[in-house]
Amino acid sequence: MRVDVIANVDDIRSEDFVQKSAVVIDVLRATSTMITALAKGARGLLPVETVPEAQNKRSEHTFVGGERYYKKIPGFQAGNSPHDYMSGDIVGKLVVLTTSNGTRGLLKSQRASRLLAASFMNGTACASALASFESDVILLCAGCKNEFSLEDGLCAGMIIDAMETQFNQSLRLNDLGLAMKLAYRQCRHSLYETVMEGSSAKQLVKLGFAHDVEYCTGTDTVPLVPIAKNDLILTPLY
Amino acid sequence: MRVDVIANVDDIRSEDFVQKSAVVIDVLRATSTMITALAKGARGLLPVETVPEAQNKRSEHTFVGGERYYKKIPGFQAGNSPHDYMSGDIVGKLVVLTTSNGTRGLLKSQRASRLLAASFMNGTACASALASFESDVILLCAGCKNEFSLEDGLCAGMIIDAMETQFNQSLRLNDLGLAMKLAYRQCRHSLYETVMEGSSAKQLVKLGFAHDVEYCTGTDTVPLVPIAKNDLILTPLY
Numbered sequence: 319m320r321v322d323v324i325a326n327v328d329d330i331r332s333e334d335f336v337q338k339s340a341v342v343i344d345v346l347r348a349t350s351t352m353i354t355a356l357a358k359g360a361r362g363l364l365p366v367e368t369v370p371e372a373q374n375k376r377s378e379h380t381f382v383g384g385e386r387y388y389k390k391i392p393g394f395q396a397g398n399s400p401h402d403y404m405s406g407d408i409v410g411k412l413v414v415l416t417t418s419n420g421t422r423g424l425l426k427s428q429r430a431s432r433l434l435a436a437s438f439m440n441g442t443a444c445a446s447a448l449a450s451f452e453s454d455v456i457l458l459c460a461g462c463k464n465e466f467s468l469e470d471g472l473c474a475g476m477i478i479d480a481m482e483t484q485f486n487q488s489l490r491l492n493d494l495g496l497a498m499k500l501a502y503r504q505c506r507h508s509l510y511e512t513v514m515e516g517s518s519a520k521q522l523v524k525l526g527f528a529h530d531v532e533y534c535t536g537t538d539t540v541p542l543v544p545i546a547k548n549d550l551i552l553t554p555l556y
Numbered sequence: 557m558r559v560d561v562i563a564n565v566d567d568i569r570s571e572d573f574v575q576k577s578a579v580v581i582d583v584l585r586a587t588s589t590m591i592t593a594l595a596k597g598a599r600g601l602l603p604v605e606t607v608p609e610a611q612n613k614r615s616e617h618t619f620v621g622g623e624r625y626y627k628k629i630p631g632f633q634a635g636n637s638p639h640d641y642m643s644g645d646i647v648g649k650l651v652v653l654t655t656s657n658g659t660r661g662l663l664k665s666q667r668a669s670r671l672l673a674a675s676f677m678n679g680t681a682c683a684s685a686l687a688s689f690e691s692d693v694i695l696l697c698a699g700c701k702n703e704f705s706l707e708d709g710l711c712a713g714m715i716i717d718a719m720e721t722q723f724n725q726s727l728r729l730n731d732l733g734l735a736m737k738l739a740y741r742q743c744r745h746s747l748y749e750t751v752m753e754g755s756s757a758k759q760l761v762k763l764g765f766a767h768d769v770e771y772c773t774g775t776d777t778v779p780l781v782p783i784a785k786n787d788l789i790l791t792p793l794y
Contacts, residue, residue, distance in 0.1 A: 325563060325704070325732075466563070468731035493706035493754050494563075500750070501738035512738070516731050 319487055320454040323474045323495040326461030327423045339451045340430035341444060341477065343437065344460035345469040346518040347398050347527075348420025349544075350437040350534040351383075352413075354400040356554050357540045359409035363435075363552040365421035366414060375414040381407060384416035388525055391416075399530050412551070419460040424546065427458060433546040434555070437534060438473055438509065443541040445480035447555055449487050457495070468516035469535070472509065475502025476537065510535040557725055558692040561712045561733040564699030565661045577689045578668035579682060579715065581675065582698035583707040584756040585636050585765075586658025587782075588675040588772040589621075590651075592638040594792050595778045597647035601790040603659035604652060613652040619645060622654035626763055629654075637768050650789070657698040662784065665696060671784040672793070675772060676711050676747065681779040683718035685793055687725050695733070706754035707773070710747065713740025714775065748773040 324330045343349060352363050360381070366372050369384070369391055376382050383396035383403070390397030395407070398417050415421055420435075427433050432451055436444040448455050457477060459470035475498035481487040482499075491499065505512040510532060513519050519531045544552040562568045581587060590601050598619070604610050607622070607629055614620050621634035621641070628635030633645070636655050653659055658673075665671050670689055674682040686693050695715060697708035713736035719725040720737075729737065743750040748770060751757050757769045782790040 465730075466732050466735075468734050471731070471735050491753075492703075493709075493756075494704050496706050496750070496753055497704075497709050497735065497739045500740075500742040501735045504738040504742035512734070515729075515734055518731075 319452065320490045321457065321478060321495055322492040323457045323459065323498050325459055325466040325494060326464055327419060327426055327458065328464045330426070330458065332426055332429055335427050335430040335456060338430050338454050338456050339432045339448055340427040340456045340458060341434045341436045341448070342420060342423040342427055342458050342460060343470045343473045344420030344423060345437045345473050345534050346522060347400060347530055347534055348415065348417040348460065349435040350439055351398055351400045351403055352415065352435050352544050352552060353437060353439050353540050353542055355403040355408055355413045356544055357542050358404050360413045361410050363413045363415060363544060365424040365550065366416050367422065367425055369416060372414050372416045379412055380414050381411040382414045386418060388521060399527060400533055401530065419462055423458050423460040424550065428550060430456070435544040435552060436473060436477060438476060438537045439534070439540045440543055441473060441476040442480045442484065442538045443543050445477045445485055447543050449481055449485035462518055467518050469513045469518060471498045472502050472505065472513065474498045479503060509537065557690065558728045559695065559716060559733055560730040561695045561697065561709070561736050563697055563704040563732060564702055565657060565664055565696065566702045568664070568696065570664055570667055573665050573668040573694060576668050576692050576694050577670045577686055578665040578694045578696060579672045579674045579686070580658060580661040580665055580696050580698060581708045581711045582658030582661060583675045583711050583772050584760060585638060585768055585772055586653070586655040586698065587673040588677055589636055589638045589641055590653065590673050590782050590790060591675060591677050591778050591780055593641040593646055593651045594782055595780050596642050598651045599648050601651045601653060601782060603662040603788065604654050605660065605663055607654060610652050610654045617650055618652050619649040620652045624656060626759060637765060638771055639768065657700055661696050661698040662788070666788060668694070673782040673790060674711060674715060676714060676775045677772070677778045678781055679711060679714040680718045680722065680776045681781050681794070683715045683723055685781050687719055687723035700756055705756050707751045707756060709736045710740050710743065710751065712736045717741060747775065
């Protein structure tokens with residue numbers, strides 16, 4: 319099985335996903351938020367690209383959230399903090415989410431045969447799913463403003479490590495995949511401290527979201543894998 | 557001091573180098589070849605972009621080498637293997653070199669206040685030089701065909717590690733720099749075996765250049781730092 323890690327959304331074309339399994343990784347915070355919302359009882363998740371698109375979806379059946387530049391969008395029911403998606407308000411609702419990078423990654427990956435969302439919270443569950451699919455894999459690090467984000471790369475490394483060591487997959491990795499596997503193995507026992515050195519975590523701490531970084535660096539805390547259906551609504555695979 | 561690692565030549569603009577120290581890294585094989593040529597007595601190195609440019613420089617005072625797609629260019633005196641630059645033929649000559657990625661990286665970085673060439677062979681010497689310059693640093697991984705190359709990233713990690721641990725620099729690293737430091741520290745004692753898993757090394761082995769991979773993964777074998785003068789000719793800093 320071939321596994322390619324891509325550094326950010328702009329480093330890949332939509333057609334490159336055809337006949338592949340794709341995993342979008344936006345640890346801080348979009349995919350961690352999605353996993354949380356599904357675990358807390360949301361009916362499904364719809365990623366949308368623009369603020370007006372999200373606003374147009376507002377109804378009694380939806381819960382509309384998102385951010386631009388780390389901040390909640392005025393008039394939205396929630397921002398992009400996983401802690402905004404833990405109340406009873408979201409139970410049974412379709413969560414409509416627009417974020418700077420994570421939702422853009424999901425939209426870009428639509429042509430994949432299977433499309434998952436991952437973070438540290440469900441890394442091993444994702445690796446298990448990918449091993450069972452038996453098709454080549456793209457691990458798309460959402461990054462930030464066209465740049466690589468440390469925590470997304472380390473999460474890709476975690477998934478690769480689990481596929482190899484726990485699910486006995488023999489993988490052909492691209493060079494970035496090899497590097498991320500090494501980097502993850504070096505810091506797996508100090509993940510929170512390592513992620514805190516990265517630019518996204520520093521920015522979140524500055525804006526008062528230190529608790530989000532702590533929450534999002536917990537590994538395998540939610541063994542639930544969001545997978546997209548044809549209409550791009552994500553629901554739990556298990 | 558700020559240190560940014562850039563994944564490949566196309567990920568940065570020429571103007572981003574202004575007032576920075578820049579280091580071009582093309583372990584397999586351009587910068588390893590340059591270090592070898594200077595160590596073996598070449599008078600200087602001139603990187604040029606095109607094959608005709610290189611051909612036009614041919615004279616009794618020059619030694620013209622280069623590659624496209626790993627192979628020697630017809631009519632050139634040498635390819636891009638460091639082993640082509642070890643004979644007495646190059647002593648006192650200006651080596652004119654055109655390669656797919658490494659020389660392109662040097663040309664792109666011309667606006668840096670100081671421009672060095674690094675590989676594993678001179679990693680610690682480079683780190684020492686950068687520490688003494690006291691300006692912000694760009695470590696430019698040459699990569700291959702617009703993609704990240706494992707060995708260039710690991711060499712960036714080696715330079716960062718040496719700056720921090722041997723030369724007591726307090727560095728602010730970008731996210732890719734943080735990841736490369738981790739990756740290098742994980743594999744520093746098995747560098748050859750790790751680099752052999754990467755795409756460049758596999759391609760070189762296929763083409764009969766396995767001995768080049770072995771030679772180029774020796775660390776600190778040549779404590780010589782090529783630095784560019786205004787005319788872009790590189791000569792030893794020490």
